[in-house]
Amino acid sequence: MNRIERRPLGRRLFAGLGVTALALLAAACIFAPGKFTSTLDLRKNRTFSFRYAGEIVMVPLQMSKPKAFEPEACHDEDYNDRPCTEEELAQQKTDWEKSTEEKRKSDAQAAQMLTGGLDPSDPKAGEQIAEKLRRQTGWNKVVYIGDGKFDVDFATTGRLDHDFAFPTIEGFAMSNSFVQLTLRRDGSVRMDAPSFGPQGGAAGMGAMMSGLAQEKGGSDATPGTTAADGIFTLTTDGEILANNTDEGPQTAPGGKALVWTINPRTAAAPTALVKLAP
Numbered sequence: 001m002n003r004i005e006r007r008p009l010g011r012r013l014f015a016g017l018g019v020t021a022l023a024l025l026a027a028a029c030i031f032a033p034g035k036f037t038s039t040l041d042l043r044k045n046r047t048f049s050f051r052y053a054g055e056i057v058m059v060p061l062q063m064s065k066p067k068a069f070e071p072e073a074c075h076d077e078d079y080n081d082r083p084c085t086e087e088e089l090a091q092q093k094t095d096w097e098k099s100t101e102e103k104r105k106s107d108a109q110a111a112q113m114l115t116g117g118l119d120p121s122d123p124k125a126g127e128q129i130a131e132k133l134r135r136q137t138g139w140n141k142v143v144y145i146g147d148g149k150f151d152v153d154f155a156t157t158g159r160l161d162h163d164f165a166f167p168t169i170e171g172f173a174m175s176n177s178f179v180q181l182t183l184r185r186d187g188s189v190r191m192d193a194p195s196f197g198p199q200g201g202a203a204g205m206g207a208m209m210s211g212l213a214q215e216k217g218g219s220d221a222t223p224g225t226t227a228a229d230g231i232f233t234l235t236t237d238g239e240i241l242a243n244n245t246d247e248g249p250q251t252a253p254g255g256k257a258l259v260w261t262i263n264p265r266t267a268a269a270p271t272a273l274v275k276l277a278p
Contacts, residue, residue, distance in 0.1 A: 033178060038052045039235070044276050053152070160276070166178050186275075190272075197269025231261060235255060243258050
């Protein structure tokens with residue numbers, strides 16, 4: 001009787017994902033901040049205002065950039081390097097073009113699973129995303145400036161009777177949050193800004209995904225990165241119960257302010273706990 005090998009469901013699922021999808025999941029990063037200024041104001045009466053102005057980078061658009069052909073070394077019978085013949089170089093390029101096209105199709109299909117059907121390799125993809133964002137409330141300015149980067153100005157105000165996250169993109173199956181607010185029953189609000197901290201932490205699911213991505217794609221599985229460079233300021237008239245700023249709460253008009261300087265050397269993502277009205 002023939003034996004049927006049964007792989008665990010997780011392995012079968014991950015095996016079907018392309019390198020791009022694995023890399024994105026490993027880094028938990030579809031969007032990343034570039035140069036920016038961001039502010040969040042929390043009032044005790046539960047009203048809030050949030051603004052993000054500057055660059056947003058869509059990582060899949062950067063990862064889809066084609067790489068130039070680089071010939072591999074040729075060797076003699078003793079495995080010493082020697083000049084490649086024209087025929088060998090031509091065959092290398094043919095093989096490279098074939099594998100590159102196969103990988104492009106696989107990665108595009110995988111990325112579409114995460115980005116609502118968007119093909120990152122499509123030259124029009126950046127402008128398509130910009131048009132989608134301009135239709136959504138709060139996006140007062142969205143300009144695609146190339147290389148996966150968008151120049152944006154997002155602002156919103158409201159009342160905290162529900163959780164809040166930025167950014168959210170219509171039609172995207174998943175997206176990482178720059179800033180998220182989580183409400184608690186006692187009237188406190190937890191603020192986390194995961195994308196303003198170190199990218200691609202090697203813990204839990206991220207570590208497992210990272211390992212699988214490296215198995216499938218080697219160095220090509222490492223996602224594109226961007227140098228976050230900005231200031232994030234939280235102001236409030238509520239009680240600041242906890243925070244991880246270097247300086248702690250500072251006096252500001254209408255209450256206190258917490259200020260985080262964000263750059264590639266930032267050791268931890270900004271977080272704070274603020275007590276508002278129950």
